[in-house]
Amino acid sequence: MPPKNRAPRTIAVGSPLTLPCGVTLPNRIAKAAMSEQLGEINGAPSQTLTRLYSAWGRGGAGLLITGNVMIDRRAYVEPRNVTLEDDRHFEAVGNWARAGSREGAVMVMQINHPGRVAIGPLNRLPVGPSALRPGTIGYNLRKPRALPLDDIADLRRRFVRSAELAVEAGFAGVQVHAAHGYLLSQFLSPIANQRTDRYGGSPANRRRLLLDIVADVRAAIGPRALLSVKLNSADFQSGGLDERESLDIALALEQLGIDLLEVSGGNYEAPAMTGVVQD
Ligand SMILES: Cc1cc2nc3c(=O)[nH]c(=O)nc-3n(C[C@H](O)[C@H](O)[C@H](O)COP(=O)(O)O)c2cc1C
Numbered sequence: 001m002p003p004k005n006r007a008p009r010t011i012a013v014g015s016p017l018t019l020p021c022g023v024t025l026p027n028r029i030a031k032a033a034m035s036e037q038l039g040e041i042n043g044a045p046s047q048t049l050t051r052l053y054s055a056w057g058r059g060g061a062g063l064l065i066t067g068n069v070m071i072d073r074r075a076y077v078e079p080r081n082v083t084l085e086d087d088r089h090f091e092a093v094g095n096w097a098r099a100g101s102r103e104g105a106v107m108v109m110q111i112n113h114p115g116r117v118a119i120g121p122l123n124r125l126p127v128g129p130s131a132l133r134p135g136t137i138g139y140n141l142r143k144p145r146a147l148p149l150d151d152i153a154d155l156r157r158r159f160v161r162s163a164e165l166a167v168e169a170g171f172a173g174v175q176v177h178a179a180h181g182y183l184l185s186q187f188l189s190p191i192a193n194q195r196t197d198r199y200g201g202s203p204a205n206r207r208r209l210l211l212d213i214v215a216d217v218r219a220a221i222g223p224r225a226l227l228s229v230k231l232n233s234a235d236f237q238s239g240g241l242d243e244r245e246s247l248d249i250a251l252a253l254e255q256l257g258i259d260l261l262e263v264s265g266g267n268y269e270a271p272a273m274t275g276v277v278q279d
Contacts, residue, residue, distance in 0.1 A: 026105070053096060106172045119141070132192060174228070180267055
């Protein structure tokens with residue numbers, strides 16, 4: 001209900017939206033990430049993927065968010081995910097960005113680490129916040145090892161490197177994937193995260209990794225690049241991340257100067273994002 005004495009504000013879907021970074025979306029239609037699994041074996045974006053984004057660009061959406069791109073070739077969600085950890089595929093990544101943005105759409109690359117839901121036979125050493133296998137039906141997931149404290153700095157650098165490369169190659173910015181039970185969402189979860197160091201336990205500790213990465217990425221890509229985060233409103237799991245904590249995280253992300261927050265929900269144990277909700 002709109003507040004009394006104030007006319008409801010209508011916003012035309014076709015109207016442009018200028019974000020805090022200065023990037024203007026030509027309209028309010030966004031394509032959310034859909035893991036295309038159209039990378040080459042070596043992790044480069046394929047020509048098929050590039051052609052797909054040309055078609056989506058012609059479709060007229062103002063914002064195109066790519067399917068999740070891996071920040072580490074040793075850990076991917078699914079086979080044939082694109083991987084971006086150094087400049088070896090720089091030209092193909094640039095072609096991908098240009099294909100989507102040629103007709104005016106804003107291209108944003110979603111960057112992700114699967115953590116303990118690394119699907120596929122080549123994920124040999126999955127990591128999670130804790131050494132806990134997810135109770136996920138239908139996937140043969142290995143038991144992860146707890147991410148050593150010494151590896152956190154490397155993880156942060158990897159998110160930064162992928163973000164820098166995406167922007168250098170021509171993407172307007174990046175979306176950090178912190179939803180759906182992947183690594184950053186696992187750290188946020190009181191169920192998946194049983195750590196006793198400064199990255200586990202209290203809400204402030206569980207969100208530390210996400211907030212550090214977002215701050216690092218903003219510092220690296222600068223204030224003029226688009227920075228988005230995808231966050232669960234809730235894990236839809238008893239004892240998981242709930243709405244209250246999610247709202248606190250959203251406010252903390254705002255303080256870090258993100259441009260867009262995409263709100264989703266669920267994870268592989270409670271896959272609300274595919275329409276399945278626990279009783
Ligand atoms: C085929 C397919 C692939 C998807 N891949 C991704 C992905 O790579 N990254 C992501 O954040 N979400 C992915 N999603 C989830 C959607 O972006 C979206 O979050 C989901 O459909 C639920 O909608 P909601 O988030 O608006 O509730 C995928 C969905 C589908 C159908």
